[in-house]
Amino acid sequence: MSDVLIEARGLTKSFVQSAGFNLFGGRRAIRAVSDVDLVMRRGEAVGLIGESGSGKSTVGRLALGLLSPTAGVIRFADVDLATADAATMRGLRRRMQIIFQDPYSSLDPRRTVGDQIAEGLIIHGLGDAAARKARVAELLAHVGLSPEHASRYPAAFSGGQRQRIGIARALAIAPELLVADEPVSALDVSVQAQVLELLAHLRTELGLSLLFISHDLSAVRHLCDRIVVLYLGRVMEEGPTREVFANPRHPYTRALLSAMPTLSRADRRKREILKGDPPSPADPPSGCVFRTRCAHAVELCAKSAPPPVTVGPAHRAACILASPASGI
Ligand code: ADP
Ligand code: MG
Numbered sequence: 001m002s003d004v005l006i007e008a009r010g011l012t013k014s015f016v017q018s019a020g021f022n023l024f025g026g027r028r029a030i031r032a033v034s035d036v037d038l039v040m041r042r043g044e045a046v047g048l049i050g051e052s053g054s055g056k057s058t059v060g061r062l063a064l065g066l067l068s069p070t071a072g073v074i075r076f077a078d079v080d081l082a083t084a085d086a087a088t089m090r091g092l093r094r095r096m097q098i099i100f101q102d103p104y105s106s107l108d109p110r111r112t113v114g115d116q117i118a119e120g121l122i123i124h125g126l127g128d129a130a131a132r133k134a135r136v137a138e139l140l141a142h143v144g145l146s147p148e149h150a151s152r153y154p155a156a157f158s159g160g161q162r163q164r165i166g167i168a169r170a171l172a173i174a175p176e177l178l179v180a181d182e183p184v185s186a187l188d189v190s191v192q193a194q195v196l197e198l199l200a201h202l203r204t205e206l207g208l209s210l211l212f213i214s215h216d217l218s219a220v221r222h223l224c225d226r227i228v229v230l231y232l233g234r235v236m237e238e239g240p241t242r243e244v245f246a247n248p249r250h251p252y253t254r255a256l257l258s259a260m261p262t263l264s265r266a267d268r269r270k271r272e273i274l275k276g277d278p279p280s281p282a283d284p285p286s287g288c289v290f291r292t293r294c295a296h297a298v299e300l301c302a303k304s305a306p307p308p309v310t311v312g313p314a315h316r317a318a319c320i321l322a323s324p325a326s327g328i
Pocket of ligand 2: 058
């Protein structure tokens with residue numbers, strides 16, 4: 001058995017925007033994800049970061065087979081998700097789960113917490129009623145709640161508790177892969193750390209593979225072994241978390257890191273401020289898509305998209321200035 005759980009090659013997803021989306025009428029295709037290569041090994045936690053609209057959620061949904069690629073391939077446990085038959089897909093669905101950003105809308109207010117946590121067990125025909133009840137109690141304890149909570153309704157819980165319930169529900173079927181799409185962004189800052197701590201704990205305890213989608217770099221630093229930086233649907237940089245934080249090679253990664261509030265005063269003086277908003281993915285700049293916001297862009301950057309260059313062990317950056325010799 002290969003230790004690769006997810007493998008994306010040239011992964012591309014376009015959406016056709018409806019006329020209502022577009023002031024000038026007509027339909028335009030936008031490339032939400034463009035030519036992404038990604039490998040995630042079993043047990044690994046990979047952080048997917050980038051500004052809003054950079055394609056993070058789309059990559060997550062492609063990895064779960066919830067969307068099919070426009071081009072390229074995405075494999076889960078060596079199975080091409082685009083060509084897998086229904087029975088294979090059903091088997092794979094038992095091995096992957098997602099938790100969402102908003103713990104308020106992701107739970108049904110009219111059903112008890114216990115019923116919702118048990119949902120995956122019922123769908124996949126796992127255990128009888130007694131076994132499910134025991135499993136729900138175990139899961140509630142796992143996420144720091146108590147078994148009595150099973151009979152209550154979501155309204156009885158705070159945002160942080162609801163996210164714990166969402167995590168329990170995702171873990172019910174003992175998945176190998178958990179995609180966490182901005183799982184704490186909707187929570188109070190004071191609760192975010194607790195939920196992240198829970199994810200970190202569960203990950204090591206259960207040996208989960210985690211695709212952690214976030215624009216919060218400190219959360220990614222805390223939780224992830226590797227980091228993949230997306231901009232307008234393209235991978236700008238990827239590498240071991242420690243390495244990327246200590247030695248970011250792409251100007252976009254540098255700018256994101258500069259915006260972190262936890263920087264030391266000395267680091268802050270070297271700040272690279274990211275100006276304005278990203279361009280529309282419907283009309284991306286030629287060449288390097290980041291060049292219009294890049295403080296280091298040169299003429300060549302408008303001509304062709306830079307291929308990723310290796311800048312360290314398992315560390316790559318898609319920038320002509322990324323090699324250590326360039327001195328940026
Ligand atoms: P992120 O999660 O990084 O904020 P998304 O993956 O949600 O980014 O979106 C990437 C781009 O694709 C955005 O421009 C978004 O508007 C567009 N997009 C996402 N889903 C759809 C869809 N179903 N239809 C049309 N456009 C979409
Ligand atoms: Mg998103």
